[in-house]
Amino acid sequence: MTPSENKHHLTRRGLLGLGGGLALGALAGAEAYAVAAPRVYTRTEWSARPPRSATQVIAKPDHIVIHHTASSNVTDYSLAAAYRVSHWIQDLHMDRNGWIDAGQQLTISRGGYLLEGRSKSLSSINNRLNVLGAQTANHNSHTIGIEHEGIYVTANVTTALFEKSVLTCAWLCQQYGLDPHNAIVGHRDYNSTQCPGDVFYARLPELRDRVATALNA
Numbered sequence: 001m002t003p004s005e006n007k008h009h010l011t012r013r014g015l016l017g018l019g020g021g022l023a024l025g026a027l028a029g030a031e032a033y034a035v036a037a038p039r040v041y042t043r044t045e046w047s048a049r050p051p052r053s054a055t056q057v058i059a060k061p062d063h064i065v066i067h068h069t070a071s072s073n074v075t076d077y078s079l080a081a082a083y084r085v086s087h088w089i090q091d092l093h094m095d096r097n098g099w100i101d102a103g104q105q106l107t108i109s110r111g112g113y114l115l116e117g118r119s120k121s122l123s124s125i126n127n128r129l130n131v132l133g134a135q136t137a138n139h140n141s142h143t144i145g146i147e148h149e150g151i152y153v154t155a156n157v158t159t160a161l162f163e164k165s166v167l168t169c170a171w172l173c174q175q176y177g178l179d180p181h182n183a184i185v186g187h188r189d190y191n192s193t194q195c196p197g198d199v200f201y202a203r204l205p206e207l208r209d210r211v212a213t214a215l216n217a
Contacts, residue, residue: 040116043119051101074150101118104117137190156200
């Protein structure tokens, strides 16, 4: 996601079933599942900058928005590289966009590392709440966003990144009681953008199916 991409609202909003029908009513809640929480590297671990102002904790989201960072498809898959991309995102969002912090709640590196984005994101998820981000224009009040390192217009995602996205989305769906087939969307479903890239976007049905399988295992 580049700064210019987070601007325009599309009319596809109505196709996404906003505001209802997303909870898995046949189940008794998140406790009905057994998806293990993934390892999340915290802001303290990657030495995030403090936010410029207080982070607003809000109600649980009804959609999970899939993004790509539109950065280079690096071949350094180390944890150190994951830390670097989190710093790059935060600097971009704070210094160029003028936001209070990183816009997204979570980040997945090309090496498959999952990192906390905006301040208080992890504690809010653990309490089945959310924080008000800046990752999807006009829809931040009801969505949670995952940045995936790289650009996937013509290139495919790494296996490690995709597998961690499955696990992360399953965890979020479990926490929030969401149906992955309705809840997982691409950034372009809400805003005028190429994000998360044509190749990654084409794999969202696979992502939804894999998450559903994990939830029902």
